[in-house]
Amino acid sequence: MSQVYDILIVGGGPIGIACGLEAKKKGLSYIIIEKGPIVNSLFNYPINMQFFSSSEKLEIDDIPFISKEAKPKRNEALEYYRRIVTSNKLNIHLFEKVTGVQKFQDSFLVETTKDQYHGKNVIVATGFYDLPNKINVPGEDLPKVSHYYKDPHFYASQKLAVIGASNSAIDAALECWRKGAEVTLIIRGPEVGQRVKYWVRPDIINRIEEGSIKAYYNSTVKEITDNTVIIDSPEGSVTLENDFVLALTGYMPNFEFLEQLGIRLSADEKRLPEYDQKTMETNVDGLFLAGVICGGMETHKWFIENSRIHAKIIVKAILDKMQLVEES
Known part of the structure; x- marks a missing residue:
């Protein structure tokens, strides 16, 4: 059997990168799987796009984000997140799409277009930019x-x-x-x-x-x-x-993927995924959500500046569970 990672992270956007940084900092084995380039969603933004948030609110792991103006442009964000990935030598696999996730008793098997990976926990940080309304x-x-x-x-x-x-x-x-x-x-x-x-x-x-x-x-x-x-x-x-x-009528999360994972969604039009706000863990044991994916169709409620904290919450929850297992 191949290596069993502590965490498999699906999505290499800013929040997926934040999760990888936090896992590495805490000594956990991890892999980030991204179907496109680094921060694929941001790469596909309009070339002249300017963020609503100021640069310090887009920072992850307290790494300074210096921009020419208070509110950075797309190209500055691409450079910032790319430098974080490369300078920290994050374990990220690019242009590799997740095709399936299987849950076993105490682990997951994530299959992609290139390989398959085993992990004790999965974080879904896939955003909502892939499917237009x-x-x-x-x-x-x-x-x-x-x-x-x-x-x-x-x-x-x-x-x-x-x-x-x-x-x-x-x-x-x-x-x-x-x-x-x-x-x-x-x-x-x-x-x-x-x-x-x-x-x-x-x-x-x-x-x-x-x-x-x-x-x-x-x-x-x-x-x-x-x-x-x-x-x-x-x-x-x-x-x-x-x-x-x-x-340009907005976008939505990949609800079909969430349902394939076994995550329960609310029956109303908001289609909110079920998760514990204290740990970000879903109704599936060991499966966590991070970033804007948490908001279902309410895509305006979560963004980088208020969901970057999810990385620390999730990694702490995983470490707490690992400690309980060791003590039992």
Whole structure:
């Protein structure tokens, strides 16, 4: 049988890295398994993205994060977390996707696209950026539609519809408009989202009021075609000429994966996973949750700055359990 690790960590984002650091510091054997590059979710953020949190609130294990501005950009965060992984020689396996987890009496078998690993405990720190919230309308699968936004240059001189009213949608609308796109916002509610970054929200409201960006409030997309977007608005059905659609309507955790692990989810629309807030251990003995995955569909409640403490909580809980076993 191969090595049995004290901890198998699924997810190599900031919180997964924090868990690896804490395990190493406490002398526990561990491995971090990440399906993409280091901090894969952050890597897939828009290239110009600026965090809402200041740099010190994104720090893990009290390692200083120095940025040019108070609120760092995506590229600075990538460099910060990459340096932590490499300088601390963390045991991380990249571009290796977990395909299955089996629970035995006192251990786990984690199978991946490259290998399999045995561990006494598993920490799931997979975030929620992998599965977009679909709008479920005809034409959503057309090549012109994307649920992820990367670079405004791509949309220059194009008619672009942006669906959504949160930070990702508003950032994309403003950036693409400034690169010469003809931008239309389609917003389900009566206003731009209240949680939009406080220095960005006045900007988008001013652009809408001056007519630079067209906004349809209390509106939903009915259909997407090769050359149009058809929406239901308070004025009735409206057909917009269109080249590209950014459906930035949020993302969700991989609930199917959680259920395969045996984690119980709440029956309501929040789909909250069951875990002990004092230890972060789920209803499955030895299986822990860390980071935004804890919030189910309430993806706005957990983020790096308020979930980085999960690493210390979990490792302490594991050490306490190990001590009880030794004493018994």
